Structures are given as structure tokens and as C-alpha cells.
Amino acid sequence: MHTPLARMPLQYLIATFALVLAPLCLQFSAWHTLSLALLLLWRSWIAYSGKALPPTLFSLLLAVGLFLLIWLEYRTLIGRQGGVASLASLATIKLFETRTQRDVKVISLLAYFLLGAGFLSVSSVWIFPWATLSMLAITGQLMQWQSAQSWQALGKQVFYMLCEALPFAVFLFVFFPRLPPLWSMPDEQPGARTGLGDEMRPGNFSKLARDESVAFRVEFEGSIPKAATRYWRGPVFDIFDGEAWLQAPISQAGGPAIEKRGPIISYTITMEPHNRNWLLALDMPTELPDTALISNRLQAVNSNPITQRQRYRLSSALVWRTHSDDTLTSALQLPKSGNPKARQLARSWQALPPMERINKGLQFLRQGGFSYTLQPPLNQGANGIDDFLFIHKQGFCEHYASSFTFLMRAAGIPSRVVGGYQGGEWNRSGKYLIVRQANAHAWTEVWLAQSGWQRVDPTAVIAPSRINDGLNIGLNQTDALPFMDGAPPAWIHELRLNWDNLINGWNQWVMGYDSRKQSQLFKKLGIPDVLSSEFILRMLLTSSLILAALFLLATRNNAPKPDPAHRAWQRFARRLARKGCTLQPNEGPLTFGQRAGLQLPQYNDAIYYITQLYIASRYGKDDTALLKLQKAVRHFHM
Numbered sequence: 001m002h003t004p005l006a007r008m009p010l011q012y013l014i015a016t017f018a019l020v021l022a023p024l025c026l027q028f029s030a031w032h033t034l035s036l037a038l039l040l041l042w043r044s045w046i047a048y049s050g051k052a053l054p055p056t057l058f059s060l061l062l063a064v065g066l067f068l069l070i071w072l073e074y075r076t077l078i079g080r081q082g083g084v085a086s087l088a089s090l091a092t093i094k095l096f097e098t099r100t101q102r103d104v105k106v107i108s109l110l111a112y113f114l115l116g117a118g119f120l121s122v123s124s125v126w127i128f129p130w131a132t133l134s135m136l137a138i139t140g141q142l143m144q145w146q147s148a149q150s151w152q153a154l155g156k157q158v159f160y161m162l163c164e165a166l167p168f169a170v171f172l173f174v175f176f177p178r179l180p181p182l183w184s185m186p187d188e189q190p191g192a193r194t195g196l197g198d199e200m201r202p203g204n205f206s207k208l209a210r211d212e213s214v215a216f217r218v219e220f221e222g223s224i225p226k227a228a229t230r231y232w233r234g235p236v237f238d239i240f241d242g243e244a245w246l247q248a249p250i251s252q253a254g255g256p257a258i259e260k261r262g263p264i265i266s267y268t269i270t271m272e273p274h275n276r277n278w279l280l281a282l283d284m285p286t287e288l289p290d291t292a293l294i295s296n297r298l299q300a301v302n303s304n305p306i307t308q309r310q311r312y313r314l315s316s317a318l319v320w321r322t323h324s325d326d327t328l329t330s331a332l333q334l335p336k337s338g339n340p341k342a343r344q345l346a347r348s349w350q351a352l353p354p355m356e357r358i359n360k361g362l363q364f365l366r367q368g369g370f371s372y373t374l375q376p377p378l379n380q381g382a383n384g385i386d387d388f389l390f391i392h393k394q395g396f397c398e399h400y401a402s403s404f405t406f407l408m409r410a411a412g413i414p415s416r417v418v419g420g421y422q423g424g425e426w427n428r429s430g431k432y433l434i435v436r437q438a439n440a441h442a443w444t445e446v447w448l449a450q451s452g453w454q455r456v457d458p459t460a461v462i463a464p465s466r467i468n469d470g471l472n473i474g475l476n477q478t479d480a481l482p483f484m485d486g487a488p489p490a491w492i493h494e495l496r497l498n499w500d501n502l503i504n505g506w507n508q509w510v511m512g513y514d515s516r517k518q519s520q521l522f523k524k525l526g527i528p529d530v531l532s533s534e535f536i537l538r539m540l541l542t543s544s545l546i547l548a549a550l551f552l553l554a555t556r557n558n559a560p561k562p563d564p565a566h567r568a569w570q571r572f573a574r575r576l577a578r579k580g581c582t583l584q585p586n587e588g589p590l591t592f593g594q595r596a597g598l599q600l601p602q603y604n605d606a607i608y609y610i611t612q613l614y615i616a617s618r619y620g621k622d623d624t625a626l627l628k629l630q631k632a633v634r635h636f637h638m
Contacts, residue, residue, distance in 0.1 A: 010047040016137040125506040178515040200245040206396040211437035216271040218433040231283040234420035236297035242335040251296040262319030287315035322452030331414035338382040346410030372463035401442040404458040414447035430501035565617040
């Protein structure tokens with residue numbers, strides 16, 4: 001028969017466990033979060049009421065049911081999503097089998113492990129203070145089961161413990177080898193992120209315009225290009241099915257040759273994961289990382305989907321020429337029917353030289369009474385482009401890029417839509433460019449015999465301030481942007497940039513401290529290989545020194561500290577000694593007090609009072625008596 005666990009410590013354990021689970025639940029589905037919350041509330045009620053725990057069969061059936069639901073959602077019980085969800089569920093169910101202090105220790109260890117799992121699911125900077133707070137809470141409640149100290153004393157002790165462990169943790173973080181696959185994240189399923197998609201439909205980009213999340217950050221090696229030239233090239237759409245623009249299958253054969261006709265811009269991009277293969281690059285990329293290539297649509301494509309934050313270096317030419325291309329035929333394809341008015345208009349330009357046809361198209365938009373808005377009328381169906389060009393005349397960048405590309409193809413100019421981002425915000429404190437999802441943009445690319453594929457942005461004709469000054473300047477006043485993307489007060493805007501700088505530093509130096517950065521650091525320290533005997537020897541020697549220092553520190557902290565009551569008593573005895581009444585080594589406080597009272601009768605009452613306070617404080621563990629003793633000794637004068 002087990003002794004029931006104390007009620008309050010058990011409640012603290014459940015509350016601590018809920019604290020550990022909180023950030024993980026932000027990644028779980030609503031049903032899963034609600035299930036875990038209800039289970040924790042139920043377990044807390046059982047602890048409060050003293051009711052019996054459900055039988056083991058209940059825990060078993062509950063685990064099977066949760067496993068089944070998790071598998072139905074993620075199609076796996078392992079990996080970053082399925083594995084963390086399964087672990088959190090099992091640990092919560094384990095609370096219903098917590099009957100002894102051994103079970104408490106098991107739950108506490110599971111909570112420590114879930115802390116590590118939190119870093120797999122959440123990489124934001126706030127995960128660090130959360131993990132620190134959770135670490136303090138787990139360790140504090142664990143010590144509470146073994147000690148009768150107050151929460152204040154326990155908190156102080158736990159804080160000192162973590163401070164002592166911090167140097168060793170930092171050392172291991174910096175120097176412990178990050179050997180794959182131990183230090184690589186499992187992949188997520190495609191489509192789990194927001195951002196640019198594999199197709200472009202009316203409304204795709206206008207929805208992104210309200211998304212303030214960061215798409216990527218850019219550090220330039222030289223001067224930053226002007227805003228009007230910062231077109232970040234992404235997916236290329238060259239198949240039109242009548243309503244949406246789609247990507248053609250990516251060829252690994254490589255794209256047409258790119259001839260640089262201007263200065264080269266070199267820069268490094270830190271891209272947020274989007275679970276697709278394409279990379280963002282300043283139009284037109286000329287140098288890519290080793291894992292990427294230029295496709296036959298001049299699109300930078302990585303060998304694997306970008307499922308983790310990735311940092312890569314590129315070079316681009318802002319003025320270029322491309323040479324022969326085998327995709328020109330497909331760049332003239334249109335559906336057999338639909339949008340008759342647009343076709344008729346474009347056919348009237350077919351006799352003109354290519355450049356004049358392009359100018360005719362731009363002139364039609366410039367003089368046609370079009371407007372740039374986030375809230376365009378619905379232009380869908382087989383004649384959606386006709387509706388936009390000849391009836392509604394209100395649209396966002398995808399409407400203009402789609403319609404202009406359609407007109408060019410109908411006029412006999414090979415053309416396609418390019419998706420990506422345009423512009424970006426310069427962070428002065430961090431010296432990097434922030435490109436958000438709200439900067440998503442689409443433009444047209446046309447083929448000219450003399451210069452190959454060249455960019456034409458029809459949005460720049462309708463809303464040139466969108467390209468030069470940003471989205472919030474280019475939109476109509478009736479279009480509502482999120483508060484931070486609109487015109488927030490200057491101090492809030494500056495605070496936002498500083499916060500982003502902090503996040504960027506966290507991403508670069510903590511979450512982004514991978515095997516490549518570790519290898520670079522080791523080379524600076526003169527360590528050629530993490531598996532070399534020299535490095536292993538240094539690692540062992542430094543670890544031993546840190547552990548020895550921690551041992552000495554812990555030993556010193558464990559040395560008995562003077563009792564405050566005894567210190568006050570010794571001070572009192574020294575004052576009596578000055579009057580010739582000396583405390584003998586074998587003399588107890590009661591005997592000494594009686595003898596001193598007889599020897600110094602004028603102080604008898606004060607001596608008796610202090611002696612009784614000392615006995616109550618030292619042997620009765622009376623904290624109130626201790627305070628009175630210290631005060632009485634302080635005011636005892638002879």
C-alpha cells in the first residue's frame with residue numbers, strides 16, 4: 001500500500017507539467033490541445049479531491065485512442081510532429097499513474113525531455129525564457145518533494161544550481177560536435193507553411209499582403225540596390241489553364257546562359273522554411289549555392305525542399321541578357337477559348353514590332369482607368385481576364401501580371417508570370433533587409449530576340465509608388481493593412497525593427513549554429529577536425545576543468561554555515577566577557593545565563609530575556625524569536 005502523495009506538491013507538479021506543454025500545444029491541433037488540457041484538469045481535480053486514480057486499463061485505452069488520432073492526422077507517430085505529439089500524450093497519461101515519489105521523478109524527467117522537444121517544434125526567441133522558467137519550475141518542484149524549505153529558499157537554491165551549470169552548458173553548446181543526422185531536423189510535410197504557392201490565382205497575393213511574417217532576410221556585401229530594382233525572383237508560372245497560372249515541371253538540364261551586363265550584387269539570404277524547392281534570388285541570379293541550380297525557367301531550385309531556416313550566398317546581375325531558350329513555344333500557349341475581348345485587342349497589335357506591342361499593352365493599362373487595390377471584384381471563370389480588363393478594372397499585382405501576360409501571348413510575344421517579392425525594409429541597427437510575406441509580388445517576363453527574357457512589371461504602370469516606396473504607399477486609402485504594415489508611430493516602428501534584430505541574432509547564433517558554423521569556429525581556433533585526437537583531448541581537458549570547478553563550488557556551498565542565532569549568542573557572550581563573565585567551552589546557554597545574572601545582577605532581566613530567546617530560536621526553530629534575539633542583542637549595552 002503506497003502512502004498517498006501530498007496534495008499541494010502534486011498540484012505544483014501538474015501545474016509545472018502544464019507550463020512545459022504550453023508552447024508545444026501551440027503546434028498541436030485544436031482537438032489535441034483540448035484533450036490534453038481536459039486530462040490535466042481532470043488529474044488536478046483528482047489530486048485536489050483525493051479520489052482514486054482510474055485503473056491502468058483506462059490509461060492503456062486512452063493511449064491507444066490518442067495514438068490512433070495522432071496517426072490519422074500526421075500519418076506517423078515519429079518525427080518532429082507525430083513524435084512530439086505522441087510523447088506529449090504519453091507523458092500526460094503517465095500523470096494518471098503517478099502514485100509514488102518514484103513516479104514523480106519519472107514525470108519530472110519526462111518534463112525535462114519535453115523541454116528539449118520544445119526546441120524541435122518552436123524556434124522563436126521566446127522559447128529561451130520559457131525553457132528557463134520551465135527548468136526552474138521543474139527543478140524547484142522536484143526539490144520540494146525532498147525538502148521542507150520555503151518556496152523562496154528553494155527558488156534561490158535552484159537559481160544558484162542553474163547558474164553553476166550554465167558554463168558547462170555553454171561549453172557543450174559551442175563545442176559538442178554537431179554530427180549529422182543527430183543534429184538535423186526531421187522534415188515536415190509539404191504545404192504546412194504559408195507564403196508563395198505552386199500556382200497563382202486571383203487573390204493569392206492580395207491575401208499575402210496582410211501577412212506580416214518574415215519571408216527572408218538579406219545581408220548585402222556592398223551597397224544596397226535601390227527599392228525599384230529589388231525584385232526577388234521565385235516560382236515561374238508559364239502554364240495558363242484559363243483561371244490559374246501553374247508551374248511547368250522543373251528541368252534539371254539547366255537554364256539558358258545568362259550574360260551579365262552590369263555590376264554584380266553579392267548577398268546572403270537567410271530564408272524561412274516554406275517546404276518547397278525554390279530559392280529566392282535577386283533578379284537575375286548568376287551564382288548559386290552548391291546545392292542549387294538554375295532551371296530552364298531561370299528559377300533557382302534547391303536539391304531538397306526548404307524545411308528549415310536556411311542561409312545561402314548568391315550573386316545577381318541587375319542588368320542582363322539571356323541566350324537561346326527551348327521554352328519559347330510553351331510561353332505562347334493559351335487556352336483554346338475564353339476572354340475574346342482580350343484576344344481581339346492583342347491581335348490588333350500583332351503587326352507591330354515586339355517592343356511596340358509591349359508598349360501598347362502598358363499604354364492600355366496606363367490610360368484605361370485602372371486602379372491598384374487589395375479588395376478587387378471577383379474576376380474568375382473562363383472570361384475572368386476580360387472582366388478585369390474591360391469591366392471592373394480594379395486589381396492587385398497578380399491581376400495585372402496575369403492579364404498583361406495573357407495580352408502578350410495573344411499578341412505573339414513569348415511571356416510568363418514570375419512570382420516572388422519586391423522591395424523590403426532596411427533594418428539600420430542590424431544592417432540587413434527584411435522581406436516580409438506582405439512584399440509578395442508578381443510580374444511579367446517577356447522574350448525579346450535581342451536581349452532574351454526581360455522583366456516587365458505592369459503594376460509599376462498603375463501604382464509606381466508601390467514599387468518605389470512600398471505597399472502601404474501604393475494602395476488606396478480605403479485598403480486596410482495590418483497596423484504594423486500601415487503607418488505605426490515612429491517609436492513603435494523602431495521597436496519592431498530592434499525586436500527583429502534580436503530575433504535575427506537568435507536565429508543566426510543560436511538556432512543557426514549548425515555544423516558549418518561550428519566548423520568555421522574550429523578552424524579559427526586551429527582545430528582542423530572534430531574527430532581529431534587534438535580536439536578530443538582539448539574537449540576532455542576543458543570538461544574536466546569545468547567539472548572540477550563546479551565540484552569545488554558545490555563543496556564550498558555545502559560547508560556548514562554559521563547559525564544566525566548562534567552568531568547573535570556569541571556576540572552577546574563577547575559583551576559579557578568584557579565585564580569579566582566569560583562563556584566556558586562546556587557551558588550551556590541556560591547555565592551561562594544563570595551564572596551571568598548572578599555575577600551582573602544589574603543586567604539580570606536583560607540576560608534572562610536574551611537567554612530564553614536564544615534557546616527558543618536555536619532549539620525551538622522559532623523564526624520570530626530569532627528576530628527578537630538579534631534585536632535584543634543589538635540593543636544590549638553595558
